[in-house]
Amino acid sequence: MKTYPKNYGYSASNRTSKWQYLIIAVALIFMALSALPNFFPKKQRLLIHSNGAEKAAIQASELYTQLADANLPVNAINSTEQGSELYFANLSDAKKAYERLVQVYGDEYTIMKSEKSGIPQWLVELGLEPIKLGLDLRGGVLFILDVDGDKAFSDRIVHIRDSVKSITRDNKIRDVNVAIANKEQVVVNIYQPQNLQKVAAEIQNRFPLLSMFYESDTQLKLFYAAAAKNSFHQEIMSQSLSTMRGRIEELGITEAVVQRQGRDRIRIELPGASNPDDVRPIIGATASLQFFQLQERGGKYFKTESGESIAVSPVPIFSGKHIKNAKAGRDEMGMPLVHLTLDAIGGDKMLRFSARNIGKPMVTVFSEYYQNTSGETLKKEKVISVATIQAQLGSRFSITHLSSPEKAQELALLLRAGSLDAPITIAKERTINATLGEKNIENGMAALTLGIGVTLLFMIAWYRQLGVIANVALSFNLLCLLGLMSLLPGAVLTLPGIAGFVLTVGMAVDTNVLIFERIKEELKRGRAVSIAVEQGYKNAFATILDANITTLLTALILYAIGYGPVKGFAITLGLGVLTSMFTGVFISKVLTRLFYTNSNSRREKGVMA
Structure with a gap:
């Protein structure tokens, strides 16, 4: 009987150190906690209370009867002396129940639609929130605003003219003529050269970006050069964006998206808003x-x-x-x-x-x-x-x-x-109905579920034990992506974002396929399992890194130049690249060492003994 070294096919370089296990465990626990609020959906709720003190609250049994007569299911009814709370399974049922109850009790009772968070209090205290849903998933109102930068520039030229007049009056300078030429220049005529220079110095101090050209000792032209005019336009757009964000905050809408669209437009998405008349006077x-x-x-x-x-x-x-x-x-x-x-x-x-x-x-x-x-x-x-x-x-x-x-x-x-x-x-x-958003979520999740299901079955059928490992890593990948998107304050999930989730599944599987095929090549060459695994990950890493960097650059470009759903897709795609690298290379490698390398190495030793 032959004997082999104790570490046959297994060296120190193959081992996963304890600190690596710790880092992976902490990262996964943190991502799981961040993703957890997404599994507690908001509860659809109707609030009913009387318009006068003399009217008693409606009994729960009566409300059940009214809704049952209309074939409308209700999950629960909580009644107090002040009024009643009715909870429904989805927005569609809540909307139909609202219309029914308004028809029956609308004259004597106030009925309001609202949502109640289903997140446990301990998660709220940790500051964790679910992913913000975009306009196409939640419904709401979309505004596209035109910013008239040319008019603002014209007003600035008028302001410069008025400032010159004010300076000459304050300094008691006589024989002054100030006019606007070609809508972009201020021409100043002062017949004492020393006074003209004095006015020019003060104007330059007030408007640093302004260019000056002396036509003569007594005439000065004030204008903005092309670069300064472009800088002025950028300043106007930044101020308009900042102002719009401030106005939306005043309206109490916390999940709005305000971003620049093109050169002179601002895109405002107000998820959850149902009546544009409530926000139009302030937005516009x-x-x-x-x-x-x-x-x-x-x-x-x-x-x-x-x-x-x-x-x-x-x-x-x-x-x-x-x-x-x-x-x-x-x-x-x-x-x-x-x-x-x-x-x-x-x-x-x-x-x-x-x-x-x-x-x-x-x-x-x-x-x-x-x-x-x-x-x-x-x-x-x-x-x-x-x-x-x-x-x-x-x-x-x-x-x-x-x-x-x-x-x-x-x-x-x-x-x-x-x-x-x-x-x-x-x-x-544009107003997007909330029920349309619900339908988009259902269709998107159906597509995601189908894509994941087919992928999981293929990996198990083709790679057997390695396929199981890939599927576990894929599950961790989706968990990490969900957690990251929940953590980022600017991340909004849109319908194309769900497509980004599906694409992330494909990228994660592609990573594992590259690695597993390399491992199979090494095994065909007669390498020990442990060595084949290490070489497979090592040889595939460069290819995986190149492919993911290219995809990440594409996501960054889409995020920089896109808006609305395109930006939502870019966020999901970019984060998906990062999580795919983490789970497909690092977590998958640890799992492969634990469950594939060790078991097959032991089998090799038994056969060769």
Whole structure:
């Protein structure tokens, strides 16, 4: 009988160290916890309570009878003195039950649809949440907004002209002519060269990106170069995106998607929103606020609500972009007002201005853009307040003399969410029914289940023991992908995202197929099982890495240039590449060593003994 070394076919390089087991175990437990909230679906709920104290709550038995008569199943009914809660298996049943109960009890009871999270409290306390569903899966409202950057640029040119006039007036410079040429240039004529240079220096300080060209000692042209104009456009788009995100947060919609689409458009997805009329006035509002110094003549003229014309300084003291917070309220006489809180820059401007102008009026001008019947974008401006500065003001003060509490609330909301420098119009609006989203989820999950099922059967039939290992690694792969998507705050699952899950299954299997085929080649060459396994993983790694890096680059490009469903697919694809590498190479290798290498090595020893 031949004897073989104790470590026949097995060396130190084949062993998996304890710290590797620990890292894999910790990663899988963490991913499993992150994915767990997705297995507790939201409960569809109806809330019913009486409109008056004299009406008693509806008995649960009566509600069961009403729904049973309409063949509508209900999971549970919880009744209290204040009202009843009805729970349903799906959104479709809840919607039909809502229509039925409104028809029967709508005159005397208030009936509301809502969702209740099914996640256990201990998961909530850990800060874990399920994957956010996109518009095509959950239903909701889609807005496509056009940002008129050209109009904003034209307004900037006008603002530069007014600033030049203000500087010359403050410095008491005479014989000045300031005009706009070709809608993109400000031409300044000052017949004293030293004064022209003085004005140029101050303008350059206020507008650093502005280019200057001296036509002569007495004429100066102010304009934006191509790069500076592009930078201005980028700034306008960034400000518009930031403002839209702020407005949506004010509406309490936490799962919205706000992103740039193309050069001049913004895409807003509001999953779960059912009525576009509730959000359209805030999304499409182009309101802004400016504060001016009143002057006797010259400057800008505005109309008050009474129709009177008043003149103000052409350059505002500060604008709505310096407002940090706004809150509606009432003064001592019960009149509506808005309390404002300014940022550091706005507070400093107000402090210096009010200190010099105590006892003088300050004018608050509300402006917004609108489109006329010809489709032209116009700006409407009106004076909403003329108040005397009673004392030195800082970063906190109030706008008074507002027409109604409702106007004060609306103005406060818009100011909190931020003003816009560029006109915005709603180019496209679409409402996606929630039941359609449910159908998409059902179809998508059916496709995913079918793809996984066929893949699992093929791997077991073709690779037997190695196929079982591949299937276990594949299950871990899907678990890790689900956990990662739940952790990322910007990740949203869309219908193409479900397709990304199916594609991830294919990539994970492809990884295992490459490895297993290499292992089979090594075994055909007469290598011991342990050596064949190590060589198979080693030789296949370079090919797997190249293929996955290429796919990851594709996902990054799709994420960078795509939007909506395309971006959702790119996120799933990119994360799927990472999880496939982790599970297909590392976890699969550990499992192969544990269950395939050891068992077959023992069998080899027995045969050769």
